[in-house]
Amino acid sequence: MSETLDLTLKVWRQPGPDASGRYVEYKLTEISTHMSFLEMLDVLNEQLNEKGEEMIAFDHDCREGICGACSLMINGQAHGPDSGTTTCQLHMRRFKNGDTIVIEPWRARAFPVVRDLVVDRGAFDRIVQEGGFISANTGSAPDANSVPIPAPVQETAMDAAACIGCGACVAACKNASAMLFVSAKVSHLSTLPQGKPERDSRVQGMVAQMDLEGFGNCTNTEECQAACPAEISVSNIARLNREFLRAQLCSKE
Amino acid sequence: MADTANTVFNSRVPDGPMAEKWDRCKQEMKLVNPANKRKKKIIVVGTGLAGASAAASLAELGYQVESFCFQDSPRRAHSIAAQGGINAAKNYPNDGDSVWRLFYDTVKGGDYRSREANVHRLAQVSNNIIDQCTAQGVPFARDYGGLLSNRSFGGAQVSRTFxxxxxxxxxxxxxxxxxxxxxxxxxxxxxxxxxxxxDLVVVDGVARGIIVRNLITGEFEKYSADCVLLCTGGYGNAFYLSTNAKGSNVTAAWRCHKRGAYFANPCYTQIHPTCIPVSGDYQSKLTLMSESLRNDGRVWVPGAQGDQRRGNQIPDTERDYYLERRYPAFGNLVPRDVASRASKERCDAGYGVGSTGQAVFLDFRDAIARDGKHTIEAKYGNLFHMYKKITGEDPYQVPMRIYPAVHYTMGGLWVDYHLQSSIPGLFVLGEANFSDHGANRLGASALMQGLADGYFVAPYTTSNFLGSQNLPEVSTDDEAFTEAMANAQDRNSKILGVQGTRSSDSIHRELGHILWEYCGMSRERQGLESAMGKISDLREEFWSSIKVLGQGEQLNQNLEHAGRLADFLEFGELMVRDALVREESCGGHFREEHQTKDNEALRDDKNFSHVSAWEFTGVGNEPVEHREQLEFIEVPLATRSYK
Amino acid sequence: MVTKLAEKQQSSPSTGGKSATKWIMTLLSSSIGQKFVMGITGLLLCGFLVVHLAGNLLVYVGAEAYNGYADKLHSMMLLPVAETGLFLLLFAHIALAIKLTRDNQQARHISYQEPQSKIEEKPSLFSQTPMGNTSGWMFISGSIILAFLVIHMIDMKLHWNPGVDYSIETPEGVVEAKPYSIMVQVLGSFTAPFYIVGTIVLGFHLSHGFSSAFQSLGLNHPKYTPLIKKLAILFAFVIAAGFASLPIWGFFIH
Known part of the structure; x- marks a missing residue:
């Protein structure tokens, strides 16, 4: 295995939200295979700064795969080629010497580009505001063990709750649909007994906001599931559909 | 050294028996009537555990809250990366836990450098946190009967971690x-x-607003309020390499410090023993491997110096299980500070492994042989997976390589029992304050403290503040706002104006090297003194040769970084000074001059049983040290021993 | 948006329901509701396909069986009603497909350079398409099927195929040709290749659509879903092979 790589990068550069963007090609040499993908971009940015070019803007924060800030469409794949992995955890040993890597921002009408590779994912927050919670004011909670929750139910909720809100599902979906994100939150809360009282208003509110934000529809392609770094399952989408139909057909609202 | 001002600290700890202090405090608090709550505005900076919980709880009470964060969404605050768990004194496993025992363990674990009354309150409200989070739908692990499951964590003798x-x-x-x-x-x-x-805006001695930069448009904005809650986390990124998120910074706290808030115990930094080691100069951050791994993994180095064989090729007779050797009672489960120093000692002595020699082995061979691969996978599968992703090595086959890394900072802005800083109206919550962990934090206590402050302490104490003050209206046109805004703008344009040759990354790395070298796991006078000079030189270099391109009126991540770095360069000096003044070893602060014959930390309770709270007197000027004497009545002073 | 929720919380939830039309409109205007209708109509059309294929396969039994079946069917009183229903199902399915596809194109207004699938295990050969899954061209396959349906209607309903004698001269005068005869003629005419193409594309369409409908209706279960997915492939194959066998048979008997 070669220890260093020479690479060609094609990076989407866009100075601002309303400016037009284009791909710019950069050459990088002697990239250690132990680097993470973002460290490789750090190296490029250092070189750009030295040359007097503005650095490439990209979102990142925890760099350990949990905050959901990093994004990037790498060679047409959300978070790059590995499954269950965020861009910050992707390492350069995954690439070959001489590779050309195309780096694009998440593309969706609901995620407008802010600059270069940075997009605005505020739509997700606005969806959560419309019901992605359990109304339990501070101080009003009963003892934590007062309602037993069977371990399998808890596990199902936890599987869904693992969503990191990165938006890879939207990015990977050919329709830029946010169904996996919304379904993960709805599943997490609606499978738990604590979440049952608000299950109808939750799903109705969140789906209405999702539609309002301009995300596409789910065509059951399952690309979202494959791209999801938290490995959220599309069975949650079925649950979301069920919850939504139940709420529409059975609730009094 | 620095002058010690003889200020009498009023930490506002209520009188009475320890167990009744918090209740008594709450009884004496002023309330705000519901109609007036609507008119009161509160600014909360930061949306981590402390910030989000405080903002939500205050809004539930009826206040108008404005919540700020530098991330694109409040959900990305770095609290999100905590792995292990959260402590509470529920005693569900019936193994003898109690509020008192959690309190005792936390004071002792903090090496007797925390404020007893604050810690007791923390232990008291810990149970409410678990209830509150469960009600919100937090899917804590459960047993097959459907009840909550607990584990032992960080060497605690009871299972109290959810x-x-x-x-x-x-x-x-x-x-x-x-x-x-x-x-x-x-x-x-x-x-x-x-x-x-x-910047913080102080009007007539009271915190009344903040100045922020909109990171998208680059515009500066002014916000006024009746009080300000700072929940902005720790300063671990001063070291450049840490387990903190890349964006974590000291800026907000530091700017408050410059406005008059005292900074307490900045030298208390926690170095976490189990992190993935540095692999090269390009390294941008370090990744923590949960402390729980030490429950089953054994830590060792080769018995011979410079042994370059792969871990699994070294026979048992040529291994040195140094933690088990030095601390037979606790073995691999000694507290973080002890474990970290022990690995540094071995690596400094030339026994370290890996290409850099700055790593030790954490080996699961015996655990896999004992419990089977399946059991180990069930417990640590995701961690092993993460390790493999980052290093390309399979920890089921070869031992993990680990090394300590900066993880948490116990120091922070000084606060009283009400979590109010030395500036009235400025409250500081979570990791940003100094109060509960003393000189060392126990595992699974950071989450507990952040949520305790946000859900159960600040809502009461800020209400009390608002109820007992008759604050005049303040407008953002006030002179103080204009001045603070000009100050912040000026600093930004200065950075952009330098147009030098060095990138913020390169200067930040250099600062990190200085701090890690001289103010890291072990410190000594000479090194600290030279670090002071080095940092101040580096700061000068920053202001003469930083290179930030682009404009201020747009998203400019390089400018953000440079601004934060400028503050770290000022803060770093204070950290070193604090380490220099504290002539003892305690918790995360280890002074080589102060150790026992077997190289264990030697505390000096007679002279250093106090909080050092620093007052800012100007960049490069000597700050004034104020001391808050600590009293240990409930938990009598004793030497920590894990032998 | 903020005020929307605030208002919702202020109004008491128990004070009466929404008017009937309002909630139906909400359902039908929502993304999930529309997918629900797509799924339902699709599954009902699948039901039609089964019946239609079963009837058509009677040609293999013989002209009499086939003509008997056709006569009985055409003499049913409810046939116009059923046909109208079928037409409405098809119309809803197509209209919604157009609307959803347009929405989806707008949602991803700028496309990627070269999107690549991350799905590792492709369920079948059908999935080896540009975006990695049959759903990527449901609209295209649907359009091809629609074009085929137009031809099929011209042949069988409107009787406009110039290569087919729809009436025959008998001693008693000109009478309508028997269904069997029309069918055999159509399958031998120049439109026959369209029948092969149309039914194979239909198979592709079904291989995704059938299981997808279950997902859209919220019917997903770790035990049954894998089964449904396999069943969908089988179903698609049977339908496609069954229908496609007719023009092939037609080719050989000529």
């Missing part, structure tokens, strides 16, 4: 975030993401 797989921080933060978003939905919280706080 957890949600290896993602407890994430789940707790998402719980607080959802409560916050609910309040945003009702209109009681206004959210300001991608805003960086760049």
């Amino acid at each position: 957890y949600a797989r290896g993602q407890t921080g994430q789940q707790l933060l998402l719980g607080a975030y959802s409560a916050l978003m609910r309040q945003v939905g009702t209109g009681r919280v206004t959210l300001f993401p991608r805003r960086e706080m760049l």
Whole structure:
């Protein structure tokens, strides 16, 4: 295995939200295979700064795969080629010497580009505001063990709750649909007994906001599931559909 | 050294028996009538566990809350990365835990450098946190009967840690975030993401607002309020390499310090023993491997110096299980500070492994042989997976390589029992304050403290503040706002104006090297003194040769970084000074001059049983040290021993 | 948006329901509701396909069986009603497909340079398409099927195929040709290749659509879903092979 790589990068550069963007090609040499993908971009940015070019803007924060800030469409794949992995955890040993890597921002009408590779994912927050919670004011909670929750139910909720809100599902979906994100939150809360009282208003509110934000529809392609770094399952989408139909057909609202 | 001002500290700890202090304090608090709450505005900076929980709880009470964070969404605050768990004195496992025992363990674990009354309150409200989070839908692990499951963590003798797989921080933060978003939905919280706080506005001696930069447009914005809550986390990124998120910074706290808030015990930094080692100069951050790994993994180095064989090729007779050797009673489960220093000692002595020699082995061979691969996979599968992803090595086959890394900072802005800083109206919560962990934090206590402050302490104490003050109206046109805004703008344009040759990354790395070398796991006078000079030189270099391209009126991540770095360069000096003045070893602060014959930390309770709270007197000027004497009545002073 | 929720919370939830039309409109205007209708109509059309294929396969039994079946069917009183229903199903299915596809194109207004699938295990050969899954061209396959349906209607309903004698001269005068005869003629005419193409594309369409409909209706279960997915492939194959066998048979008997 070669220890260093020479690479060609094609990076989407866009100075601002309303400016037009284009791909710019950069050459990088002697990239250690132990680097993470973002460290490789750090190296490029250092070189750009030295040359007097503005650095490439990209979102990142925890760099350990949990905050959901990093994004990037790498060679047409959300978070790059590995499954269950965020861009910050992707390492350069995954690439070959001489590779050309195309780096694009998440593309969706609901995620407008802010600059270069940075997009605005505020739509997700606005969806959560419309019901992605359990109304339990501070101080009003009963003892934590007062309602037993069977371990399998808890596990199902936890599987869904693992969503990191990165938006890879939207990015990977050919329709830029946010169904996996919304379904993960709805599943997490609606499978738990604590979440049952608000299950109808939750799903109705969140789906209405999702539609309002301009995300596409789910065509059951399952690309979202494959791209999801938290490995959220599309069975949650079925649950979301069920919850939504139940709420529409059975609730009094 | 620095002058010690003889200020009499009023930490406002209530009188009475320890167990009644908090109740008594609450009874004496002033209330704000519901109609007036609507008129009171509160600024909360930061949306981690402390910030999100405080903002949500205050909004539930009826206040108008404005919530700020530099991330694109409040859900990304770095609390999200906590893995292990959250402590509470529920005693569900019936193994003898109690509020008192949690309190005792925390004071002792903090090496007797925390304020007893604060720690006791923390232990008291710990149970309410678990109830609150469960009600919000946090999916804590459960037994097959459906009741909550606990594990022992960080060497505690009782199982008091609640957890949600290896993602407890994430789940707790998402719980607080959802409560916050609910309040945003009702209109009681206004959210300001991608805003960086760049100054505190103090009017007539009271914190009345903040200046922020909108990171998207680059515009500076002024916000006024009746009080300000700072929940902006720790300063571990001063070291450049740490387990903190890349964006974590000291800026907001430091700017408050410059406005008069005392900074307490900045030298107390926690170096976590189990992190993935540095692999090269390009390294941008370090990744923590949960402490729980030490429950089953054995830590060792080769018995011979410079042994370059792979871990699994070294026979048992040529291995040195140094933690088990030095601490037979606790073995691999000694507290973080002890474990970290022990690995540094071995590596410094030339026994370290890997290409850099700055790593030790954490080996699961025996655990796999004992419990089977399946059991180990069930417990640590996700961590092993993460390790493999980052290093390309399979920990089921070869031992993990680990090394200590900066993880948490116990120091922070000084606060009284009400979590109010030395500036009235400025409250400091979570990791940003200094109060509860003393000189060393126990595992699974950071989440507990953040949520205790946000859910159960600040809502009471800020209400009391608002109820007992008759604050005049303040407008953002006030002179103080104009001055603070000009100050923040000026600093930014200065950075952009240098147009030098060095990148912020390169200067930040250099600062990190200085701090790690001289103010890291072990410190000594000479090194600290030379570090002071080095940092101040580096600061000068920053202001003469920093190179930030682009403009201020747009998203400019390089400018953000440079601004934060400028503050770290000022803060770093204070950290070193604090380490220099504290002539003892305690918790995360280890002075080589102060150790026992067997190289264990030697505390000096007679002279250093106090909090050092520093007052800012100007960049490069000597700050004034104020001391808050600590009293240990409930938990008598004793030497920590893990032998 | 903020005020929307605030208002919702202020109004008491128990004070009466929404008017009937309002909630139906909400359902039908929502993304999930529309997918629900797509799924339902699709599954009902699948039901039609089964019946239609079963009837058509009677040609293999013989002209009499086939003509008997056709006569009985055409003499049913409810046939116009059923046909109208079928037409409405098809119309809803197509209209919604157009609307959803347009929405989806707008949702991803700028496309990627070269999107690549991350799905590792492709369920079948059908999935080896540009975006990695049959759903990527449901609209295209649907359009081809629609074009085929037009031809099929011209042949069988409107009787406009110039290569087919729809009436025959008998001693008693000109009478309508028997269904069997029309069918055999159509399958031998120049439109026959369209029948092969149309039914194979239909198979592709079904291989995704059938299981997808279950997902859209919220019917997903770890035990049954894998089974449904396999069943969908089988179903698609049977339908496609069954229908496609007719023009092939037609080719050989000529």
